[in-house]
Amino acid sequence: MMEIFSGAECCVFQSGVADRWMVVKRNGPWFRLRLEEVTELARGATLRSSSDVVPYRLPVDLGNDVRGLSLASLLSVLGVTDRYEPDVVEYEAVDYYPPKLLLEYVARAPLRLPHEAVAFLTEYVQNYTPVSYAPDVHTFHAHWCIPLGPGVVVGVRHPPRRPGGDDPCLGG
Structure with a gap:
């Protein structure tokens, strides 16, 4: 997580890989927030703790x-x-x-977020672009291919099949 805000009462951190934030009070609890919660917060809603049994x-x-x-x-x-x-x-x-x-x-119970965190996140989410995972032909995909017999393969990671190229799992 990367710090994106530091105030008198708290700091706000953002995940680099997901739409998640953490508000850390200098003298108190930490609050984990998802995009849906930050959006609700920006609309003026009072966030509440999870409702697990x-x-x-x-x-x-x-x-x-x-x-x-x-x-x-x-x-x-x-x-x-x-x-x-x-x-x-x-x-x-x-x-x-x-x-x-x-x-x-x-x-x-209502989450008692510091006012400075609420003000910052309300402004921040207005221009926030959610994390997306668009396909990238240069990354490795978790595709597994270990031959177990004629026509049956499971197991090893390999790079993605290139357009017009052969699939390594199929012997190409």
């Missing part, structure tokens, strides 16, 4: 009704409400397995 082993059995608890209620029962902001988190309990006290849930 997370398994969590509860320290105590909260009974089968744990799936019906809101995030604020769950945090309160666990005695940790002061450590979180449950009002800004989209939370859903997915499953609960009482014998192991295993709660599976999905939680999406």
